Amino acid sequence: MSDDELIWRIAGGSGDGIDSTSQNFAKALMRSGLDVFTHRHYPSRIRGGHTYVEIRAAGHEVQSRGDGYNFLLALGDSFARNPKEEAYYGNEEIKPLSENLDELREGGIIVYDEGLLGEEDVAELDLEERAEENDWHVFPLDLRSLAKEHGREVMRNTAGVGATAALLEMDLAHIEDLMEDAMSGDVLEANLDILHEAHDTVAEEYDFEHDLRVPTGEHDDEQALLSGSNAIAYGALDAGCRFIAGYPMTPWTDVFTIMSQNLPEIGGISEQVEDEIAAAALAVGASHAGAKAMSGSSGGGFALMSEPLGLAEMTETPIVLLESMRAGPSTGMPTKPEQGDLEFTLYTSQGDSSRVVFAPGNVEEAYEQTRLAFHIAYEYQIPSIIIYDQKLSGENTNVDVSFFDREPAPDLGSTLTEEELAEAAHDASGKFHRFQHEPDGDNHVSPRSLPGQQGGRYLATGNEHTPAGHISEDPDNRVFQMERRIQKLESIREELDDEHESNQTYFGDETADFGIITWGSSQGVVVEAVERLNEQGHAVKGIGVSDMMPFPESEMVEFIESVDQAMVVEMNATAQFRGLIQKELGRYGDKLTSLLKYNGNPFEPAEIVEGYELNVNGSDEEPSAQVRIEPAAGD
Amino acid sequence: MSAFNAIGEEREIDRDEFTPGLEPQPTWCPGCGDFGVLKALKQALPEIGKTPDEVLTVTGIGCSGKLNSYLETYGFHTIHGRSLPVARAAKLANDGLEVIAAGGDGDGYGIGGNHFMHTARENHDITYIVFNNEVFGLTKGQTSPTSPKGHKSKTTPHGNAKSPIRPLSLALTSGATYIARTAAVNPNQAKEIIKEAIEHDGFAHIDFLTQCPTWNKDARQYVPYVDVQESDDYDFDVHDRQEAQEMMFETENALHEGTVLTGRYFVDERPSYQEQKKELGEMPEEPLAERYFDDDYEWERSYDLLERHK
Ligand SMILES: Cc1ncc(C[n+]2csc(CCOP(=O)(O)OP(=O)(O)O)c2C)c(N)n1
Ligand code: SF4
Numbered sequence: 001m002s003d004d005e006l007i008w009r010i011a012g013g014s015g016d017g018i019d020s021t022s023q024n025f026a027k028a029l030m031r032s033g034l035d036v037f038t039h040r041h042y043p044s045r046i047r048g049g050h051t052y053v054e055i056r057a058a059g060h061e062v063q064s065r066g067d068g069y070n071f072l073l074a075l076g077d078s079f080a081r082n083p084k085e086e087a088y089y090g091n092e093e094i095k096p097l098s099e100n101l102d103e104l105r106e107g108g109i110i111v112y113d114e115g116l117l118g119e120e121d122v123a124e125l126d127l128e129e130r131a132e133e134n135d136w137h138v139f140p141l142d143l144r145s146l147a148k149e150h151g152r153e154v155m156r157n158t159a160g161v162g163a164t165a166a167l168l169e170m171d172l173a174h175i176e177d178l179m180e181d182a183m184s185g186d187v188l189e190a191n192l193d194i195l196h197e198a199h200d201t202v203a204e205e206y207d208f209e210h211d212l213r214v215p216t217g218e219h220d221d222e223q224a225l226l227s228g229s230n231a232i233a234y235g236a237l238d239a240g241c242r243f244i245a246g247y248p249m250t251p252w253t254d255v256f257t258i259m260s261q262n263l264p265e266i267g268g269i270s271e272q273v274e275d276e277i278a279a280a281a282l283a284v285g286a287s288h289a290g291a292k293a294m295s296g297s298s299g300g301g302f303a304l305m306s307e308p309l310g311l312a313e314m315t316e317t318p319i320v321l322l323e324s325m326r327a328g329p330s331t332g333m334p335t336k337p338e339q340g341d342l343e344f345t346l347y348t349s350q351g352d353s354s355r356v357v358f359a360p361g362n363v364e365e366a367y368e369q370t371r372l373a374f375h376i377a378y379e380y381q382i383p384s385i386i387i388y389d390q391k392l393s394g395e396n397t398n399v400d401v402s403f404f405d406r407e408p409a410p411d412l413g414s415t416l417t418e419e420e421l422a423e424a425a426h427d428a429s430g431k432f433h434r435f436q437h438e439p440d441g442d443n444h445v446s447p448r449s450l451p452g453q454q455g456g457r458y459l460a461t462g463n464e465h466t467p468a469g470h471i472s473e474d475p476d477n478r479v480f481q482m483e484r485r486i487q488k489l490e491s492i493r494e495e496l497d498d499e500h501e502s503n504q505t506y507f508g509d510e511t512a513d514f515g516i517i518t519w520g521s522s523q524g525v526v527v528e529a530v531e532r533l534n535e536q537g538h539a540v541k542g543i544g545v546s547d548m549m550p551f552p553e554s555e556m557v558e559f560i561e562s563v564d565q566a567m568v569v570e571m572n573a574t575a576q577f578r579g580l581i582q583k584e585l586g587r588y589g590d591k592l593t594s595l596l597k598y599n600g601n602p603f604e605p606a607e608i609v610e611g612y613e614l615n616v617n618g619s620d621e622e623p624s625a626q627v628r629i630e631p632a633a634g635d
Numbered sequence: 636m637s638a639f640n641a642i643g644e645e646r647e648i649d650r651d652e653f654t655p656g657l658e659p660q661p662t663w664c665p666g667c668g669d670f671g672v673l674k675a676l677k678q679a680l681p682e683i684g685k686t687p688d689e690v691l692t693v694t695g696i697g698c699s700g701k702l703n704s705y706l707e708t709y710g711f712h713t714i715h716g717r718s719l720p721v722a723r724a725a726k727l728a729n730d731g732l733e734v735i736a737a738g739g740d741g742d743g744y745g746i747g748g749n750h751f752m753h754t755a756r757e758n759h760d761i762t763y764i765v766f767n768n769e770v771f772g773l774t775k776g777q778t779s780p781t782s783p784k785g786h787k788s789k790t791t792p793h794g795n796a797k798s799p800i801r802p803l804s805l806a807l808t809s810g811a812t813y814i815a816r817t818a819a820v821n822p823n824q825a826k827e828i829i830k831e832a833i834e835h836d837g838f839a840h841i842d843f844l845t846q847c848p849t850w851n852k853d854a855r856q857y858v859p860y861v862d863v864q865e866s867d868d869y870d871f872d873v874h875d876r877q878e879a880q881e882m883m884f885e886t887e888n889a890l891h892e893g894t895v896l897t898g899r900y901f902v903d904e905r906p907s908y909q910e911q912k913k914e915l916g917e918m919p920e921e922p923l924a925e926r927y928f929d930d931d932y933e934w935e936r937s938y939d940l941l942e943r944h945k
Binding site: 238240274275282285286288315415417418469 | 636638639640641642655656659686687688689691693696701703704707708709710711712713714717720721722723724725726727728729731732749750752753912915916917918919922923924926927928932934935936937938940941944945
């Protein structure tokens with residue numbers, strides 16, 4: 001746990017403006033040259049309920065929320081009260097102090113709003129005693145009065161930021177700039193007043209005995225602060241996606257709204273429709289008519305999409321679907337991450353079905369793999385799915401702006417022009433051989449036409465069909481068509497291996513004989529844990545796997561063969577990814593163990609370090625309550 | 636280069652262009668009402684001024700869903716109940732296409748009922764033909780949402796306890812802007828109605844009475860039927876919602892009692908969804924697909940959107 005980092009937690013009630021405040025604060029830290037990573041914890045309710053956002057900032061790369069935190073800004077919860085100071089939203093009490101103290105590191109700082117947390121609230125906590133024990137530095141401030149005096153009570157967030165800046169001896173310039181971007185007029189004036197007032201009050205009234213200061217850092221390139229959802233939406237736009245249909249469901253809604261806000265401006269179409277069956281069916285219809293189209297949902301909504309997904313596959317209509325996981329089954333925990341829909345996503349739909357599934361491991365991979373998903377879908381006329389989760393969806397990290405400086409890829413893939421159609425094979429009746437038994441190329445893809453094109457007429461059908469699309473139960477035709485559809489996956493694997501950089505991310509000590517395997521959004525945490533283990537003198541290497549289907553067989557064999565033992569880290573209770581590895585490779589049951597977490601909170605690096613130690617030392621001790629070790633099959 | 640040189644091109648259209656050669660032959664039972672819809676469509680389509688390449692027929696699953704297998708247009712035979720969302724999106728992506736959706740009463744009023752309601756509400760500029768034979772045909776005669784009360788089938792051996800759906804009234808209250816009923820036994824009326832429906836800008840719903848001699852033997856063949864526009868007994872204004880509503884109700888009751896009324900029931904000029912989307916700046920003027928073929932098109936880049944993230 002390095003001390004050269006700030007992990008600032010702002011806690012209070014949902015609806016308290018914690019999101020926007022923290023977003024701005026994170027940006028200010030980024031602008032001052034630091035790398036940042038945000039983590040958002042919120043309950044499934046609109047107002048009230050305990051919520052916090054953590055911002056981790058350091059002069060070096062940060063890929064996870066880290067372990068614990070070292071600065072708490074505990075706001076009370078005015079929205080949870082009515083003007084008569086009575087509980088307003090249900091009878092849930094918001095305890096921004098008590099609920100957050102357990103993870104505060106030694107030497108940490110606490111700022112709490114004594115305007116909202118009365119003496120009696122604080123007295124219950126033995127705060128003084130605990131502070132002494134842990135060397136915490138406590139600053140009670142009447143943020144509410146300060147805000148009221150210079151503006152409105154809701155602005156106490158700003159007061160909290162001013163106090164934070166003073167305590168960390170931070171320059172206010174970036175924060176002021178951001179406020180000027182976001183507001184104007186009286187509101188801006190009031191906020192600036194509050195910011196300075198809080199800053200100066202703290203700076204003048206207190207002696208700072210603590211060591212915590214804002215770390216220093218520098219960026220070579222201009223930075224942008226983006227979430228995984230932003231990156232997916234931007235990847236889609238740059239891939240030429242101009243049609244989206246959806247139905248809101250957390251956490252997929254983030255991408256849906258970002259797309260809806262951008263598409264009309266650039267001549268695209270966004271449709272909020274009656275349900276997820278319709279949403280996926282619209283994506284199919286739009287793509288059939290020649291648009292690059294996407295849809296998506298989260299577990300339950302994705303379940304409804306299984307029939308249109310199969311239709312896309314059978315009619316070889318390219319579409320991209322998003323599966324943004326949250327804890328299931330059923331409605332599960334709407335605002336909590338889990339990696340529990342892997343098997344469901346891989347095998348949704350009846351028959352011998354195939355699709356492409358990518359699981360990006362961080363914000364940059366989310367952008368890149370979304371572009372790739374569109375490329376593969378349109379080139380091979382197959383559904384592509386991006387599987388990610390509530391964690392990647394909402395976490396913000398800084399990315400070099402130049403990373404996004406690339407050409408759009410608005411290519412419809414294997415689609416013919418009218419000129420090409422004139423040369424193509426047709427039936428006696430004039431129907432185009434859209435689904436040829438033996439396509440010209442060797443990638444098993446039969447190029448398509450678009451409705452409206454002269455000479456491209458055919459029937460698309462979810463039934464088995466002949467080259468012109470007529471429904472057919474002819475056994476030979478069935479075998480031809482089925483093999484052609486299934487073999488596309490092999491062609492895709494070949495292309496991914498040959499023409500693209502690997503989607504898998506390797507890290508750690510190459511020579512190590514202990515490996516950690518993970519997938520999707522758990523990657524960043526594992527990267528940090530592996531770094532830490534290597535710093536501590538262990539030899540560990542890791543791989544973050546993104547290709548779920550087609551499976552990167554040779555890369556996985558190589559990785560697993562190169563170690564004596566490997567631990568698979570994932571956020572679910574049934575070791576779904578380990579199961580996939582064993583199914584795809586047909587072996588290694590005795591070589592793989594699992595480290596599983598499924599309590600609704602993402603892994604922290606320390607938990608993975610602990611998992612490693614338990615694996616290696618074979619201790620009888622149970623791992624910490626929220627983590628579970630699953631021994632290798634065959635043990 | 637344009638993707639669709641053929642769209643909008645003026646030319647004389649041959650009657651037979653919409654009729655396939657020998658293959659495939661319809662698999663419908665002899666006497667099936669579905670032949671009537673096919674015939675009426677083949678007569679109407681050459682008169683709307685579009686070539687088969689400019690027409691997209693989107694069907695659901697059922698005997699009725701086979702319609703586009705026997706028609707020379709671009710076709711999409713989708714999945715049970717989902718023809719409308721597929722058709723809607725195709726029209727949004729390329730409104731140069733003439734989009735016609737079709738399916739059975741089970742397909743459209745049962746499993747796809749939600750889509751029917753919403754497509755009508757949004758007033759998408761497509762034509763929707765529901766083959767109403769009051770049973771599930773393809774799955775062998777089960778009770779459908781339009782089967783009369785008391786109807787006996789293998790799934791309702793004691794008789795159907797449910798009252799049938801009122802498709803015309805449902806279309807009206809949902810927001811459809813052209814609503815008609817016709818019957819397979821008179822391809823001439825059917826042809827005229829189909830033509831009007833296709834030419835209508837907005838959601839045009841045709842409840843098309845089709846007999847199923849195989850599973851609904853006792854059922855009426857929908858003859859003799861009365862054309863409400865031709866008959867002196869009925870006088871109402873198709874542009875007046877109230878009068879149309881009353882006439883629809885009467886028509887639906889009459890069918891339960893064995894009298895077959897057909898004709899146009901409601902015509903409204905409310906702008907189509909596509910028009911409204913364009914007006915709001917939420918839909919481009921040219922088909923989306925054109926852009927992918929246009930080498931000079933300036934594609935917006937996310938790089939230019941990053942300002943707010945810096
Ligand atoms: C999701 C789903 N459920 C059920 C079916 C089986 N199925 C096929 S057609 C049909 C009903 C057909 O009745 P209708 O829509 O009235 O059309 P018809 O055959 O009478 O023209 C059913 C239930 C299916 N294909 N898909
Ligand atoms: S089962 Fe009925 S609806 Fe189907 S083809 Fe035969 S007659 Fe027509």
